[in-house]
Amino acid sequence: MQITETLSEGLKREYQVVVPAAELDAKVNARLDELKDRVRINGFRPGKVPVTHLKRMYGRSTMAEVIETTVRDANNQIVSERGYKLAAEPKVTLPTDEGAIEQLIAGKTDLNYTMALEIVPPIALGDFKSIKLNKLTADVTDAEVDEGISRIVDQNKPYTARPEGEKAAKDDRVTISFAGTIDGKPFEGGSGDDAVVLIGSNTFIPGFEDQLIGITKGETRTLNVTFPAHYMKQDLAGKAAEFVVSAKSIETPGTVTANDDFAKSLGLESIAKLREAVKDNISRQHVAMSRQKIKRALLDELDKLHKFEPPPTLVEEEFDRVWKSVLSELETERKTFADEGTTEQKAKAEYRAIAERRVRLGLVLAEIGEKNNITVTEDELSRAVMERARQFAGQEQRVWDYYRKNPQAVAALRAPIFEEKVVDFLLELAGVTESKVSREQLYKDDDSVV
Numbered sequence: 001m002q003i004t005e006t007l008s009e010g011l012k013r014e015y016q017v018v019v020p021a022a023e024l025d026a027k028v029n030a031r032l033d034e035l036k037d038r039v040r041i042n043g044f045r046p047g048k049v050p051v052t053h054l055k056r057m058y059g060r061s062t063m064a065e066v067i068e069t070t071v072r073d074a075n076n077q078i079v080s081e082r083g084y085k086l087a088a089e090p091k092v093t094l095p096t097d098e099g100a101i102e103q104l105i106a107g108k109t110d111l112n113y114t115m116a117l118e119i120v121p122p123i124a125l126g127d128f129k130s131i132k133l134n135k136l137t138a139d140v141t142d143a144e145v146d147e148g149i150s151r152i153v154d155q156n157k158p159y160t161a162r163p164e165g166e167k168a169a170k171d172d173r174v175t176i177s178f179a180g181t182i183d184g185k186p187f188e189g190g191s192g193d194d195a196v197v198l199i200g201s202n203t204f205i206p207g208f209e210d211q212l213i214g215i216t217k218g219e220t221r222t223l224n225v226t227f228p229a230h231y232m233k234q235d236l237a238g239k240a241a242e243f244v245v246s247a248k249s250i251e252t253p254g255t256v257t258a259n260d261d262f263a264k265s266l267g268l269e270s271i272a273k274l275r276e277a278v279k280d281n282i283s284r285q286h287v288a289m290s291r292q293k294i295k296r297a298l299l300d301e302l303d304k305l306h307k308f309e310p311p312p313t314l315v316e317e318e319f320d321r322v323w324k325s326v327l328s329e330l331e332t333e334r335k336t337f338a339d340e341g342t343t344e345q346k347a348k349a350e351y352r353a354i355a356e357r358r359v360r361l362g363l364v365l366a367e368i369g370e371k372n373n374i375t376v377t378e379d380e381l382s383r384a385v386m387e388r389a390r391q392f393a394g395q396e397q398r399v400w401d402y403y404r405k406n407p408q409a410v411a412a413l414r415a416p417i418f419e420e421k422v423v424d425f426l427l428e429l430a431g432v433t434e435s436k437v438s439r440e441q442l443y444k445d446d447d448s449v450v
Contacts, residue, residue, distance in 0.1 A: 001017065001018065001019045001020075001023065001074060002017070002018040002019075003015055003016070003017050003074070003077075003078060004016045004017075004018075006114070007116075010309070011087065011118050011119050011120075011121060011309070011311050011312070012116070012117070012118055012119075013084075013116070013117040013118075013119060014114060014115070014116045014117070015078055015114065015115045015117075016112070016113075016114055017071075017074050017078075017111075017112070017113055017114070017115060018110055018111070018112050019070055019074070019110060019111040019112075020110050021107055021108065021109055021110050021111075024063065024066055024067065024070065024107060024110075024111060025107050027066045027069075027070065028062050028063050028066050028107065031062050031065070031066060032062060060105050060106075063104075063105050063106075063107060064105060067104070067105075067111060070111065071092060071094075071111075071113065074115075075090050075092070075115055078115065078117075079117070084117065084119045084120075085119060085120040086117060086118070086119060086120070087118040087119060087120050087311030087313050087314050088118050088311070088313045088314070090115050090116065090117050091115070091116040091117075092113060092114070092115050093113060093114045093115075093116070094113045095112065095113070118311050118312070118313050119311070120311060120363060121308050121309065121310075121311075123306065123308065123363060123364060123367045124306075125306070125364070125367060125368060125371065126302075126305030126306060127305075128426050128429040128430060129429050129430070129431070131298065131301045131302075131305075131426070131429075131430040131431065132430065132431045132433075133294055133297050133298060133301070133427075133430050133431065133432045133433070134294075134297070134432075134433050134434075134435055135290060135293075135294045135432050135433065135434045135435070136290055136293050136294070136434075136435055136437050136441065136442050137286070137290050137434055137435070137436055137437070137442070138286050138290070138436065138437055138438060138439050138441070138442040139436065140279050140282045140283050140286065141439070144279075144282050144439060145275050145278050145279050145282065148278040148279075148281070148282060149258050149274065149275065149278055150258075152266070152274075152278070153256045153258055153262070156256060156262075156265070156266070157253040157254060157255075157256055158253070158254040158256070159173050159251035159252065159253055159254065160251060160252060160254055161249060161250070161251055162217070162250045162251065162252050164217065165216060165217075166216065166250070167213075167214045167215065167216055168199060168212055168213060168214060168215045168216070168247070168250045169199070169213060169252070170199050170200045170213060171198070171199060171200055171252075171253055172198075172199050172250055172251060172252050172253070173196060173197070173198050173199075173250075173251040173252075173253070174196070174197045174199060174212055174215065174247055174249070174250050174251075175194055175195070175196050175197075175247070175248045175249040175250075175251075176195050176197060176212075176245050176246060176247055176248060177192065177193045177194070177195070177245070177246050177248060178191060178192055178195060178243050178244065178245045178246075179191040179243065179244050180241050180242065180243040180244075181241065181242050181243075182236070182239050182240070182241050182242075187235075187236065187241075189233070190241070190243075194248070197209060197212060199212055199213060205225045205226075205227060205228070205241075206225065206226075206228065207223070207224075207225045207226070208223055208225050208243070211223040211224075211225075212245070212247070215245075215247045215250070216247065216250070217247050217248070217249060217250050218246075218247065218248075219246070219247050220244065220245065220246040220247075221244075221245055222242060222243070222244050222245070223242070223243045223245055224240070224241075224242055224243075225240075225241055225243065226238070226239070226240045226241070227239050227240075227241060229334065230333045230334040230335060231334065232332055232333075232334075234331075234334060237334050258271060258274075259271055262274075286439070286442060289442055289443055290442065293442070294427070294432070295423055298423060298426060298427065298430065299361055301430075302361060302364055302365075302426075303357060303360070303361060306360065306361075306364045308360065310356055310359040310360045310363065311359070314359045315352070315355050315356050315359050316355075318355040318358055318359050319351060319352050319355035322351050322354060322355055323348070323351055326347065326351060365418075365419055365422045365423075368422050368425070368426070369418060369421070369422045372425060374418070374421050374422055374425060375418075376414045376417045376418050376421070380417055381410065381413060381414060381417070384413045384417060385399070385400065385403050385410075385413065388403075388413070
């Protein structure tokens with residue numbers, strides 16, 4: 001076999017591979033020799049079928065199998081001998097001319113093909129001990145717990161029917177039937193029955209809830225509203241509509257006292273236990289945000305330490321994913337690039353830079369993990385699958401079966417676990433200081449890109 005490098009440009013490599021017909025023929029004969037003890041052919045005793053006879057019967061299919069194996073082995077040899085890490089699957093170009101293919105399958109000509117590669121560049125890892133990070137943390141205040149309790153109280157308020165003839169007011173719950181039209185014609189999704197409207201919740205079209213104030217049970221009135229310009233349904237966005245609404249019932253909220261009895265109604269022993277549960281939940285949220293912030297800062301530092309040209313194919317794939325998401329979001333919100341204060345060209349440049357950063361950091365994290373023997377254990381994967389299964393009550397077995405049968409789905413679970421383990425490893429090496437900040441400071445947005 002002869003291997004000749006025909007291209008070495010940036011991260012692209014190309015090789016011409018020639019395997020003599022005699023070498024292919026020898027492999028075919030060896031393969032047929034293995035088969036002769038297993039095949040049964042009338043007129044021959046087991047194991048006594050001549051290879052020449054087998055070649056007449058199975059030569060073409062065996063040659064096709066040998067060619068496939070030879071190409072795979074040759075490609076693996078090229079990659080392993082040169083120590084390449086591939087950015088994508090190699091592109092193999094075999095003869096396409098029918099005559100050439102026929103000659104090759106018949107064993108009358110050499111196997112001659114090209115293999116194009118895109119490789120991952122060697123990555124020189126930086127000094128992680130030189131990284132200095134500030135970890136923001138926030139204590140849970142009594143005021144936050146009070147806010148949390150207040151939200152729970154609001155969500156569990158009892159409602160009682162207003163006396164006959166009383167008018168609906170803000171914060172009342174009104175059950176309605178409605179029929180909407182645009183330009184006098186009904187539209188899809190424009191009618192309904194037993195719809196519950198909480199006046200003042202701003203969950204319906206702007207102006208809809210306000211026009212229900214003062215309605216009485218059994219009353220029918222006409223509401224005039226305009227769909228928002230960025231409404232999710234394109235065919236309704238910005239259009240004026242008329243709704244004929246009938247009030248079927250009107251309920252007013254009662255009061256709830258946050259005491260032991262209220263906590264017991266939620267399955268807790270006391271109001272103290274409820275406050276403790278709310279505090280624990282807020283604390284977990286703070287810890288998660290703290291982790292997100294320091295991880296983002298760590299990735300920023302890694303990005304500064306590792307500047308190299310990432311493989312174009314990986315960048316293009318990541319950009320395509322990001323760009324499709326951007327376009328989908330704009331379409332859903334009925335916005336344009338101008339609405340976002342930019343142009344399509346500028347947005348593409350921005351998101352391509354984001355894609356390059358993500359690919360580069362992904363390769364750096366993978367290199368760190370490999371160099372430091374960081375792996376994801378089967379137990380960790382099993383716990384991740386169990387956690388996912390818990391999200392689908394009653395369908396746990398289906399979730400287990402899905403991951404058991406889909407290696408790609410398992411890989412999708414493995415990737416974030418691996419990333420978090422590498423991040424933990426790096427945080428152990430970096431110089432990390434802690435700063436207590438307010439909740440507002442902890443949750444303050446920034447422009448960093450993960």
